[in-house]
Amino acid sequence: MCNLYTERLGAAEVAAHFGVANPVASNAGEEVYPGTPGIAVREDEGQRMMQSMIWGFPLRLKGMSPAAKPKPVNNIADLNKPMWKGLATKPQWRCIIPLTAFAEAEGTKGAKTRTWFNVKGQPIFGWAGLWRASDEWGPVYSGVMTDCNEAIRPIHDRMPVLLMPEDYEPWLKGSFDEAVAFQDRIFPNDLIEITRTSELWVKRKATATAAPTLL
Template sequence: MTSLYRLDAPATAIAAAFAAEAGDDPWSGDYVAPARPAPVIVSDGRGGARRFLRPKLWGVPPPPRGDRPVTHVRNLASPFWIGTLRHAELRCLIPATAFAEWSGPAGARRQQWFSIPSQPIFAFAGIHRDGEDWPCFAMLTTDPNRLVGQYQPHAMPVILHPDQHATWLSSEWRDAVAVAASFPAQLMTVTDSPPM
């Protein structure tokens, strides 16, 4: 599963790409790994009309028997996630410019970086939480498309098309869950290093 992505754009450019208010987010561009902060896009909870850039940590608190923060949402019917997923105000967009997967045999594993040439800044579907130990988020995953599957056969992040952003942020769950699908492989590229 994806445990590293890049967001190589400043907060002002990210906010402009998603019609969001940047506020005083200090993000200037960097990599993101679990337990590191990154900006996400949240809506105002009233039909998603207003969007805001908010810094949060990657990884939500674990379930009762867990011992590590949870960074990915794979089972969308899980009782642990369903309450969050059904509330549009708890869904978010996770901006990114590329994401990494590791491939190859043990001892010779290499990073492969995936990006979307037509979307210099794209968005993963995510959920976010506040009011616990820290403001946090997790990304949704789905079955890999044929390109990602060559390197990571188990899962890939749910990447949203721009016209799906509003659906993810504000629609009823039965409509929002329909966008949680594999992104078309032909719209993606893969390289040995992150695109700059």
């Protein structure tokens, strides 16, 4: 699962990279957690736009109190699942999540630290996602996951579906089969840079609004 990523560039820089004519500022922090605001890039009437949304589709589990907050489903395990296929088949519900790095927890239980991953030569890159409008939180998005490559395998067996600039157009406009092909491919090992830190993973609990969910 990916439960933490960074977006450390300004709105103008993000817009320039993704071909957005009108940058949109966001109240998202540099570190983005499930259930909190982030930026998604999508298409509207043939034009790319940036939009502030909540990271995670709201999910109410059986037995939850009506007053309880929904859980954010922030990762997508399989585009063929009924929950996702209806959106994934329609390009208007696809989006790109801009990020500068993503993190996974590494180490022993109770002392896990943050290990960061970024794409070589790309100060900002894309993560394939889906979005929709929700009654609970307004516009929301979730990121598509895939099997890890060998560079990431020592730390985690899954990773985000990362997009290079030449992938943006096919992801946003391609057929459903083309979208699934992104989830089936293995991202090149030599494009992954890894930065290990002593920063404790658990400090995220002070920031995240709800426990993340993968479906």
